[in-house]
Amino acid sequence: MIFSELHELGILGINNRVGRYILRYNNRKFYPLVDNKVLTAERALAWGIAMPDNYLVIENYGSLKNLHFKLAQYDSFVIKPANGSQGNGIIVIKEIIKEEVNGEPHLMFRRSNDKIMNIEELKHHISGILSGLYSLAGQSDIAIIQSKIDKHPIFDDYSFGGIPDIRVIVFEGFPVMSMVRLPTKSSDGRANLHQGAIGAGLDMKNGWVNNAVIRNQVVDVHPDTGHKIKGLKLPFWPEILELASQCFDMVGLGYIGVDIVLTPDRGPIILELNARPGLAIQIANLSGLVPRLEKIRNEAPRNLMAKDRAAFSMKNF
Amino acid sequence: MRKITFAITTILIFVPLFMLAYKVQVLNISLIPQMVEDVWNFHMSMRPKGEQRTFSYPIPKSAPGIKLTDDKIKSRDMEVFIDESSDSRIATWTAKEPFKRKLTFSGRIDLKPLVYKNIPKDFSDSYPKGLDIFLKVPDLLPEDVAAISLLENAILEGTEDKTSLVRKIYYYVEEEIQRNTAIKTIHETLNTGKGSPLIKAKLFNIMVRRKGIPSRIVVQVRMPNVQQQLAKKKSRFTFANEVFLSNRWVPIDTNRGYFAERPDSVLVIHHNYDEVEKLISRRNASYTIQIERAKINKYNKTEFKKTILRSDSFFSKFSLYRLPLPLQAMFTTILLIPLGTLVLSLARNIIGIPTFGIFTPILLTLFFKETSFGFGLVFFMIVVLIGIGERYVLDKFYLLAVPRLSIILTLVILLMITYTVTANDVSFISQNHLAFFPIVIVTTNIERLSIMITEEGIINTLKTLLGTLMIAILGFSLYTIPELEMFMFSNPELLFTVMGLLILIGKYKGYRLSEFIRFRDLVRQKKKLEAK
Numbered sequence: 041m042i043f044s045e046l047h048e049l050g051i052l053g054i055n056n057r058v059g060r061y062i063l064r065y066n067n068r069k070f071y072p073l074v075d076n077k078v079l080t081a082e083r084a085l086a087w088g089i090a091m092p093d094n095y096l097v098i099e100n101y102g103s104l105k106n107l108h109f110k111l112a113q114y115d116s117f118v119i120k121p122a123n124g125s126q127g128n129g130i131i132v133i134k135e136i137i138k139e140e141v142n143g144e145p146h147l148m149f150r151r152s153n154d155k156i157m158n159i160e161e162l163k164h165h166i167s168g169i170l171s172g173l174y175s176l177a178g179q180s181d182i183a184i185i186q187s188k189i190d191k192h193p194i195f196d197d198y199s200f201g202g203i204p205d206i207r208v209i210v211f212e213g214f215p216v217m218s219m220v221r222l223p224t225k226s227s228d229g230r231a232n233l234h235q236g237a238i239g240a241g242l243d244m245k246n247g248w249v250n251n252a253v254i255r256n257q258v259v260d261v262h263p264d265t266g267h268k269i270k271g272l273k274l275p276f277w278p279e280i281l282e283l284a285s286q287c288f289d290m291v292g293l294g295y296i297g298v299d300i301v302l303t304p305d306r307g308p309i310i311l312e313l314n315a316r317p318g319l320a321i322q323i324a325n326l327s328g329l330v331p332r333l334e335k336i337r338n339e340a341p342r343n344l345m346a347k348d349r350a351a352f353s354m355k356n357f
Numbered sequence: 358m359r360k361i362t363f364a365i366t367t368i369l370i371f372v373p374l375f376m377l378a379y380k381v382q383v384l385n386i387s388l389i390p391q392m393v394e395d396v397w398n399f400h401m402s403m404r405p406k407g408e409q410r411t412f413s414y415p416i417p418k419s420a421p422g423i424k425l426t427d428d429k430i431k432s433r434d435m436e437v438f439i440d441e442s443s444d445s446r447i448a449t450w451t452a453k454e455p456f457k458r459k460l461t462f463s464g465r466i467d468l469k470p471l472v473y474k475n476i477p478k479d480f481s482d483s484y485p486k487g488l489d490i491f492l493k494v495p496d497l498l499p500e501d502v503a504a505i506s507l508l509e510n511a512i513l514e515g516t517e518d519k520t521s522l523v524r525k526i527y528y529y530v531e532e533e534i535q536r537n538t539a540i541k542t543i544h545e546t547l548n549t550g551k552g553s554p555l556i557k558a559k560l561f562n563i564m565v566r567r568k569g570i571p572s573r574i575v576v577q578v579r580m581p582n583v584q585q586q587l588a589k590k591k592s593r594f595t596f597a598n599e600v601f602l603s604n605r606w607v608p609i610d611t612n613r614g615y616f617a618e619r620p621d622s623v624l625v626i627h628h629n630y631d632e633v634e635k636l637i638s639r640r641n642a643s644y645t646i647q648i649e650r651a652k653i654n655k656y657n658k659t660e661f662k663k664t665i666l667r668s669d670s671f672f673s674k675f676s677l678y679r680l681p682l683p684l685q686a687m688f689t690t691i692l693l694i695p696l697g698t699l700v701l702s703l704a705r706n707i708i709g710i711p712t713f714g715i716f717t718p719i720l721l722t723l724f725f726k727e728t729s730f731g732f733g734l735v736f737f738m739i740v741v742l743i744g745i746g747e748r749y750v751l752d753k754f755y756l757l758a759v760p761r762l763s764i765i766l767t768l769v770i771l772l773m774i775t776y777t778v779t780a781n782d783v784s785f786i787s788q789n790h791l792a793f794f795p796i797v798i799v800t801t802n803i804e805r806l807s808i809m810i811t812e813e814g815i816i817n818t819l820k821t822l823l824g825t826l827m828i829a830i831l832g833f834s835l836y837t838i839p840e841l842e843m844f845m846f847s848n849p850e851l852l853f854t855v856m857g858l859l860i861l862i863g864k865y866k867g868y869r870l871s872e873f874i875r876f877r878d879l880v881r882q883k884k885k886l887e888a889k
Binding site for chain 2: 042253
């Protein structure tokens with residue numbers, strides 16, 4: 041059989057992921073909690089789980105009218121669709137250029153890739169979000185304007201442009217596998233593996249990078265900074281895993297991907313949750329998910345606190 | 358798999374199959390209608406000569422191997438009498454004024470070959486009275502009689518039974534008399550060894566009758582071959598024989614070389630040349646015969662419907678053949694869609710081919726089917742280009758998504774009418790008013806395509822586009838098998854089998870073929886690490 045090698049490595053395939061884990065362990069009624077970032081943020085607030093601050097939630101076209109007044113008070117922000125996926129529709133504004141034209145305040149926006157947008161372009165993008173251009177099923181959507189997250193200094197040598205994020209797969213509350221996604225020039229500064237960001241597998245015991253790939257190829261150094269990626273060790277590792285583990289209690293979904301960013305001031309915070317996390321994390325880690333998932337299914341003790349579940353994973357994987 | 362799923366799947370898959378078996382074995386209904394083969398449109402027109410007020414002409418009649426349907430005689434204000442008293446038919450027109458217009462006979466003809474195997478030896482010496490006229494030897498010149506006697510001595514010496522006699526005469530006339538249309542009398546033929554087809558038939562007829570065996574000359578028409586059909590060549594009467602052996606008329610053709618056999622390329626107009634010789638002569642009338650292959654009604658649905666209704670079973674009550682024809686046509690198309698989804702599910706979940714939207718390939722398949730493959734493909738490509746171009750152009754206007762999508766849709770409709778109005782030939786587009794409908798729906802997925810280009814890059818987008826087209830083409834290939842369409846239409850219960858198979862695909866949790874490629878590098882690198 042051509043698949044016998046995949047079997048031996050315990051690689052999780054799409055059909056298996058959907059049929060055996062997502063459909064079994066993810067109750068449909070909890071999906072909105074992860075798909076809609078507004079709901080996720082509300083939940084997180086109630087549970088005391090750290091997330092970026094939401095400045096504005098734009099639910100209809102009418103609220104676009106005096107948008108520039110509302111935005112003028114901030115220095116930077118991020119626009120994202122509440123129901124988006126894979127980072128689609130997200131725009132990061134790192135600087136608001138405030139001028140005065142004919143006595144009227146005039147705003148220009150500098151994006152993380154240094155492109156300049158005017159307010160009309162910004163509103164156009166937001167109305168695209170509202171009409172469902174980026175939402176999972178094309179239904180009309182809500183736009184969130186939230187605080188821009190700054191890059192933790194540990195990533196200075198490992199990232200080009202945007203903020204790296206840490207993906208943790210959490211199964212029944214146990215962190216299973218994780219990776220950090222490092223933006224590159226070819227990914228346009230975004231932490232999107234499709235577009236060529238680095239996927240760096242993390243050792244569950246200690247948060248060391250154990251392997252790194254760009255699209256399916258193993259890399260040793262960051263193509264833009266030249267730094268050796270394997271030297272990277274994430275700080276706050278036990279906290280990161282505990283945070284990821286808490287998300288299971290928060291949303292009640294058995295199989296999720298938790299995206300975490302490290303902030304310079306607040307430490308690890310949740311960026312978003314994903315009820316259908318991708319499989320590329322196995323390539324980044326050069327190992328399969330199935331043995332770990334089965335170990336949790338068969339051997340993990342039940343009714344543990346998030347901290348203990350994280351500890352179980354650190355000990356076993 | 359859980360027991361209940363297994364049970365449901367098994368029932369869904371096998372019950373319809375048992376139903377098929379029941380239809381074939383017990384009810385004797387075939388699974389699809391028979392193809393209507395060898396059907397010809399036959400058209401014969403006659404122009405009577407002189408001032409005739411009654412006019413007779415032989416017309417074909419159904420007989421073993423010849424099935425005549427839809428036969429029509431143009432009569433207008435004339436009276437037509439058809440004499441069917443013998444095994445042939447003669448139509449007689451009567452009018453108050455002499456005939457000015459052409460008289461016509463037309464019909465649809467289904468021919469089957471007629472073959473008599475192993476004709477036993479025949480020693481009969483007396484025949485029913487009605488056959489007397491077929492024994493009468495025509496008057497010949499004394500020298501011709503002498504020549505024929507000599508021939509008989511040479512070739513028939515010692516032969517006793519009539520079947521062998523006829524066979525020997527056949528071999529002689531078929532092989533020794535050369536075909537030559539200029540030689541038109543028995544006398545010349547006996548001197549030169551050549552003769553026209555009619556003379557050969559006559560000589561054979563005389564020689565057989567002289568041996569006391571009933572024989573006759575048959576007037577017939579040969580079906581045109583492909584080239585002749587293309588050239589619209591008119592057919593002429595030709596002549597063959599029939600000999601009464603072992604109590605039946607046995608066809609023999611000394612011109613084309615058939616003994617006790619009539620091929621399915623021959624239609625008998627009249628079985629007794631003697632009776633119609635004057636009628637078909639040029640002095641009485643001129644005639645033209647046009648024969649074409651009938652292309653309509655590829656499957657004999659009418660007959661099939663009758664068979665089903667006659668079976669008086671469960672199936673006769675729920676047959677789609679009860680529906681009006683336009684609905685039947687629609688369902689013939691629609692019933693293949695579930696098969697298409699089967700292909701789609703296999704392609705997506707087992708092979709792992711990416712597609713735009715879930716049902717876009719199926720919609721494209723329908724579009725190809727309702728127009729044509731080439732046109733459909735080109736049109737789809739143009740729609741894709743419009744979708745991409747639109748994004749660059751309309752981006753400047755900051756339009757909301759729904760109106761913008763609607764603009765693409767309107768552009769596509771504009772494209773359709775522009776094409777349809779300006780094109781020379783739109784006959785390939787189904788007259789069904791829904792022909793363009795699938796592509797209109799596909800349009801709404803085009804916006805996703807341009808988003809995908811920005812989000813995932815041109816390579817991934819092209820892969821997805823190709824995947825979509827590939828499945829659409831696979832689906833379309835189902836429609837190129839007419840038997841499949843008929844099969845599903847005649848046995849719609851198979852939809853349950855399709856559902857059973859879909860459950861099986863839905864239950865598949867193994868790897869997709871595409872994952873073999875996706876994780877290939879992982880496997881390779883893991884091995885390299887282990888080797889270290």
